Amino acid sequence: MMAAGIFVFSAAALLQFFISYCRSLIAASSKQVLSPEVKDVTGIHRIASGEDFKRVMQLLQLCPESPEDRTSVQAIGAYFSLLNFVRFTVARLFPSTRAWTESERGMCAYFAAVALERRISFSRDMLAQQMDS
Amino acid sequence: MPGPVDYLLWALTALCELSVLVCAFARHSFRRYLSLNIYMLGSLLVTILRFWMFLHYGYTSSRYFYFYYYSDALLTIGLYFGLIALYSYVLDELQAGKYVRVTATLLLAGTAAFSYMVVQQSTDRMLTRFVVELSQNLYFVGLILTYLLWGAILKLRETRTRIIHLVLSLGVYFSAFAANYALRNLYPSLHTILGYLPPIIAISLPLAWAHAFWRVPEDARLVPSRLAVVPR
Numbered sequence: 001m002m003a004a005g006i007f008v009f010s011a012a013a014l015l016q017f018f019i020s021y022c023r024s025l026i027a028a029s030s031k032q033v034l035s036p037e038v039k040d041v042t043g044i045h046r047i048a049s050g051e052d053f054k055r056v057m058q059l060l061q062l063c064p065e066s067p068e069d070r071t072s073v074q075a076i077g078a079y080f081s082l083l084n085f086v087r088f089t090v091a092r093l094f095p096s097t098r099a100w101t102e103s104e105r106g107m108c109a110y111f112a113a114v115a116l117e118r119r120i121s122f123s124r125d126m127l128a129q130q131m132d133s
Numbered sequence: 134m135p136g137p138v139d140y141l142l143w144a145l146t147a148l149c150e151l152s153v154l155v156c157a158f159a160r161h162s163f164r165r166y167l168s169l170n171i172y173m174l175g176s177l178l179v180t181i182l183r184f185w186m187f188l189h190y191g192y193t194s195s196r197y198f199y200f201y202y203y204s205d206a207l208l209t210i211g212l213y214f215g216l217i218a219l220y221s222y223v224l225d226e227l228q229a230g231k232y233v234r235v236t237a238t239l240l241l242a243g244t245a246a247f248s249y250m251v252v253q254q255s256t257d258r259m260l261t262r263f264v265v266e267l268s269q270n271l272y273f274v275g276l277i278l279t280y281l282l283w284g285a286i287l288k289l290r291e292t293r294t295r296i297i298h299l300v301l302s303l304g305v306y307f308s309a310f311a312a313n314y315a316l317r318n319l320y321p322s323l324h325t326i327l328g329y330l331p332p333i334i335a336i337s338l339p340l341a342w343a344h345a346f347w348r349v350p351e352d353a354r355l356v357p358s359r360l361a362v363v364p365r
Contacts, residue, residue: 006273007315010308013280017304020283020360021341024297027355069348071340 050105
């Protein structure tokens with residue numbers, strides 16, 4: 001009984017910490033403005049929507065990985081899956097949750113676009129270094 | 134017998150722990166977060182020593198078994214003090230450092246006493262049982278303390294992004310371990326499957342900390358109320 005209580009509390013805390021951690025990663029990238037080039041490539045001109053996420057992630061996978069953002073991209077990918085799960089389960093019962101998940105999914109897509117921008121500049125730096133050497 | 138995945142996880146863990154130290158050093162944050170870095174250094178040494186023990190004595194040897202659980206308990210105590218250091222950073226302006234340290238020491242002693250009471254009926258390998266029990270209980274106490282610290286961050290409107298990242302990743306780590314141990318106690322038959330989780334959870338902390346030291350500047354700020362699951 002005690003183990004069950006500990007499990008429920010720990011699982012709830014895990015979920016809460018994980019969501020807050022992902023939102024802290026997203027908050028850091030939400031202040032960055034996308035370059036016109038990335039806006040064109042991703043199709044995100046003003047506000048990103050959840051539907052953009054998959055496409056931006058595919059573009060992200062085409063770029064060489066930079067070791068710095070690997071963890072955060074994976075964490076946001078997991079968070080996006082969690083949001084999709086909520087969207088198809090809880091959000092069907094509670095409309096306010098639906099609006100929240102939509103907004104969060106859009107922010108995940110924006111995060112991915114910022115990561116894409118970073119990876120493009122990382123690739124350019126690598127290429128420039130190779131050309132120099 | 135460990136397979137290629139276990140070796141990979143071992144190597145990745147050591148690499149991630151090393152990267153935390155390198156990132157902290159490169160960003161001139163080694164001394165500022167000394168207790169966290171000392172914990173990570175200890176964790177790296179333990180990872181290397183566990184591998185050495187495994188190579189010399191084998192995965193199923195009693196020496197490896199004892200070393201694994203005793204080092205795990207010591208590391209958990211180390212991380213507990215790392216968490217207390219995070220409390221000191223957050224409550225710095227309230228000048229409550231002394232009270233935090235005294236309360237933390239009392240709580241640690243209380244957890245040790247509770248663990249002893251749980252295992253005192255055992256006649257064989259009591260010390261080992263005590264160490265395992267203490268480790269499990271400390272993960273849960275660590276989770277409660279991290280939860281309280283997160284509450285304090287929201288209440289005091291702490292805006293230092295790096296500290297927020299360090300605390301949240303620690304919360305994920307403690308809660309994942311506490312949930313894993315609780316599941317093991319609930320379903321002992323799942324021991325083999327759940328046994329794969331700790332190395333994966335163990336990697337998450339150094340990964341998140343390396344990211345916090347490398348990518349998040351010391352002067353970066355954010356509004357913590359925006360991160361709460363329930364909007365404030």
